[in-house]
Amino acid sequence: MGAKRYKYAILFRTIFVFRGFVYNEFIQKEDIIHIFLKRKRKTATCPNCGRRTNLTTEYYKRTVKDLNIGILECYITFHQNKVHCKCGFRGHEKLSFVRPYSRCTIRYEQFVFSLCPKMSLSDVSSITNLDWKTIKEIDIHYTMEMIVPLRDLNPKSIGIDEIAYEKGHKYLTIVRNADLNEVIWIGIDRKENTLDGFFNELGVEKSSKIKLAVMDMWDPYIASVKNHCLNAEIIFDKFHVVKAVNKALDDVRKKEFAKADEEQRIDMKRKRFVILRRKKNLSPNQIETLDDMMRENDTLYRAYLLKEHIADIFDEEDESESLRRFNDWKQNVIDTGLKPFLGCLKTITNYFYGIENYFKHKITNAGSEGINTKINIIKRRAYGRAYGYSDLNYFMLKIYQACGVVR
Ligand SMILES: [Zn+2]
Numbered sequence: 001m002g003a004k005r006y007k008y009a010i011l012f013r014t015i016f017v018f019r020g021f022v023y024n025e026f027i028q029k030e031d032i033i034h035i036f037l038k039r040k041r042k043t044a045t046c047p048n049c050g051r052r053t054n055l056t057t058e059y060y061k062r063t064v065k066d067l068n069i070g071i072l073e074c075y076i077t078f079h080q081n082k083v084h085c086k087c088g089f090r091g092h093e094k095l096s097f098v099r100p101y102s103r104c105t106i107r108y109e110q111f112v113f114s115l116c117p118k119m120s121l122s123d124v125s126s127i128t129n130l131d132w133k134t135i136k137e138i139d140i141h142y143t144m145e146m147i148v149p150l151r152d153l154n155p156k157s158i159g160i161d162e163i164a165y166e167k168g169h170k171y172l173t174i175v176r177n178a179d180l181n182e183v184i185w186i187g188i189d190r191k192e193n194t195l196d197g198f199f200n201e202l203g204v205e206k207s208s209k210i211k212l213a214v215m216d217m218w219d220p221y222i223a224s225v226k227n228h229c230l231n232a233e234i235i236f237d238k239f240h241v242v243k244a245v246n247k248a249l250d251d252v253r254k255k256e257f258a259k260a261d262e263e264q265r266i267d268m269k270r271k272r273f274v275i276l277r278r279k280k281n282l283s284p285n286q287i288e289t290l291d292d293m294m295r296e297n298d299t300l301y302r303a304y305l306l307k308e309h310i311a312d313i314f315d316e317e318d319e320s321e322s323l324r325r326f327n328d329w330k331q332n333v334i335d336t337g338l339k340p341f342l343g344c345l346k347t348i349t350n351y352f353y354g355i356e357n358y359f360k361h362k363i364t365n366a367g368s369e370g371i372n373t374k375i376n377i378i379k380r381r382a383y384g385r386a387y388g389y390s391d392l393n394y395f396m397l398k399i400y401q402a403c404g405v406v407r
Pocket of ligand 1: 047048049050051086087088
């Protein structure tokens with residue numbers, strides 16, 4: 001036993017550094033190893049002032065989980081003493097390797113935390129042998145330490161977006177730093193005062209330094225930005241505009257569909273996707289299908305050209321050329337007289353200032369696509385009702401963890 005114990009002592013000193021303690025004894029039972037620590041000095045650190053201070057005779061015995069040793073699950077047992085410090089503090093001493101009331105060492109918690117962004121709480125639980133509530137508490141604690149708060153950020157361009165977090169029109173407003181594509185703020189709902197919350201937190205001075213705001217044609221956001229960012233140019237996301245035009249095209253298709261006979265209907269249904277997709281992304285076969293369809297239906301053909309035309313204009317690099325072609329497009333819409341497109345044109349005309357700014361700056365909310373993908377993964381993992389709980393704050397924290405600004 002003596003030699004074996006000596007070997008473990010060396011192992012312990014090199015790998016297991018628990019400041020203020022030395023290795024005393026271990027017990028191994030099947031696949032669990034239990035290590036007992038012994039205090040080195042008669043003083044301890046005060047958690048309030050950081051001074052070394054005398055111990056009292058009161059202590060409590062703690063056993064916490066530590067990193068596995070090979071295939072052995074490892075637990076550490078030690079005495080945590082109470083101190084009476086000159087600063088007036090009375091309570092438990094500060095230890096460098098474990099947080100108060102935690103069931104694991106800090107390095108085990110950090111291991112647990114390293115798994116949390118990658119998998120669900122139940123997956124982490126099956127790896128670490130901890131219950132999901134403990135894991136969630138660890139995840140929250142270390143994520144909070146990692147997130148850079150809004151007061152330390154200076155965004156110059158922002159992207160504003162909404163995501164549905166639950167069925168029944170429940171939304172979050174997500175604000176990104178559009179230059180770095182990082183989530184810098186999340187608010188519950190998508191009202192004007194939701195976004196006001198962001199600007200209030202950011203402060204008047206920093207809000208006035210925002211130069212660009214990319215967003216959808218959503219009036220509550222527009223109002224909030226106009227009230228708070230006096231120097232910002234508003235840009236409407238081109239995907240949002242193209243989406244509106246696609247919808248007009250689909251409305252035309254539906255009208256033509258209603259007029260068609262049974263055989264034509266089956267055909268139109270089958271070919272729906274080729275008219276909504278950009279022509280440049282179609283295969284030669286699909287282009288043939290498209291051409292057939294267009295030959296058969298003149299109205300649909302004209303609607304289709306309007307859709308392709310606008311998408312081309314948004315791809316145009318030159319600002320004045322974009323504007324010139326855009327005016328052509330407007331005239332074409334009026335000439336064709338297709339009602340869904342006239343409705344769409346009205347919207348676009350009302351919000352034209354933000355489209356003009358798009359032609360000038362060519363910034364889109366494309367970055368939010370990647371973020372939305374990440375958020376959907378989190379939603380499935382961490383926010384599912386599979387756990388029998390739902391915690392919006394935790395969900396928001398997980399978004400910051402995956403897409404926010406972290407140290
Ligand atoms: Zn003290």
